[in-house]
Amino acid sequence: MGAALGNGNWPLAVGRYWAGGCLMNDMMFTRVTLALLLVTATALVLVMFVCPLIIVCIESLRQYVPGSIGANADAPFTFENYGPLLHNAYFRYFADTIVISLLSTLVTIFLSYPTAHILARTANRALRTCGLSVLLAILFTSALVKVYSIALVMGPVGFGGVLSSLFGTYPTSRLMSEISVSIGLISFLYPISTLTLMNAIQNVNPNYVTAAVSLGSSWTKAYIYIELPQCRSAIMSTCALCFTLGVSAFVIPLILGRGQVSFVTNLIYTRFSEIANYPSGASLATLLLLGVALIFALLRLANAVLDVGKKNGRIVHESLAR
């Protein structure tokens, strides 16, 4: 009898049967275990993530009291922290953040798609491992190291002079700062974008492209008309991810912007470090948060629309097949 049941734990198994409440739960973790497994992470996220974001939103609506971190509990609610942000002086920060992040995102996607394609499709194991190692090395390299290196290269002892004359300006011009920030963002986003796109390309059936080529298409056309459309949704979500990370970048514009280019993130930090206007910082942070939420809402919407389109296409396709 004991041998048939394997070990002395069978009373527990019986206990589980009753604790589980029904037969279906027999071969599963009990609810208590699942709850215990999830409780630490949930508590951490609630305290360290949800609470701070809620506090930021509430603080942004409190009246500014100089000299204290956080308003008094009875401070009146007001929208006046948002008012000054509509002023023209702030427009430049928002414009810089959005335009530079967007351009860097597009360049990153353009540069990383070929690499992602090669790494996804190559049969050469050594090439793949080598490429992935370089990608991971770039991913793991601290943003500080990248920023310092780029500052060095774009500085007076590097290629700053040559590059600036190429663009028809001088090394300390605003344009050069913009270019530096973009290069910083690209080297930050490139490994992330490549790895994400690679995953997507790996899951596209390579036989479709081969089939098209064997039917007389060129490889170029086959990639553009067959592989690329199948990665459309992945490319869109990579764009959204890169743009969000670009907008969130902090050190890159702080150092490479040389004070000529500042992102909203830098502005928020200044509110904390230099002028100690916490409610104003909180309202900027809230705007940034809403912006990020908006990007992902738009992505969801776009994906939903595309999905509907796909379904319609499939219906048309099936009706034609009949």
Added chain:
Amino acid sequence: MNRWLDNILGIGLAAILAVTGMVLLLPTLMTIIASFDARRFIGSFPPESLSLRWYYEFFQSSYYMTALYYSLLIAVLTALLSSTIGFLAAVGLHYAPRRLANPLSAIFLAPLIVPGVVLGFGTLFLFAKMGFTWTFGKILAAHVLITMPYTIRTALTGIDGIKQSMIEAAFSLGATDIQVIRRILLPIAASSIATGFLFAFAFSMDDVAVTIFLTGTDVYTLPIAMLSNMKSDFNLSIAAASTFMVLIVLVMLFVLEAAVGIDRIVGRGIYGRAGS
């Protein structure tokens, strides 16, 4: 016509790869070379004579060494805590009913896309309201939070590969929940957990946006120290510090390749030929 188009594409791709490689790798290589410069100032490139003076300066500086000590300590503790909590949460998410797991995993992964500065600013408020003044604990808690999405995701990919029948066999033979987790899930997911550990370590070593709101005068991390030196005195000791950080990354990659295999981390996808 077709061949002509393909040749253009091939040349274009080669050009794109070359430019990308140059833009991404050249600056760091230049920094590594510059860190061996013997001159007292940042002179023209390449250096005329080599020395280890900037490394000497880096390792002599009590400011940098304090930062390095706290950075390594916080990164190791963060990686340990984050990969433990992440693994447990991943098990919970994988086996919990969908209607619970879906919203929970969305909120667990959300810190990935929230700007670090917003999070740091909010955390600052939170700790001020709580009256929590232990700087080391503040930074550690924040780092565990921002690295948890990575550890949960990597652990989930490890658990996804485990056959349900194995779990059922264990339960039917009378294993307890804890035994199933320790004897089956943990060993099979071990390499994924190790990957998560290294990701957490790397991102904890790197974070500035959140940490900068939480540091004090006595507890600060290496990136913060480098940043403040970059703003005050742009010299080559930062290049030495950078080279040291690149060295840490290379050691991590070596460990990753030896322990897990870099190819496996990324996965080959559903059409991947594992044998080729």
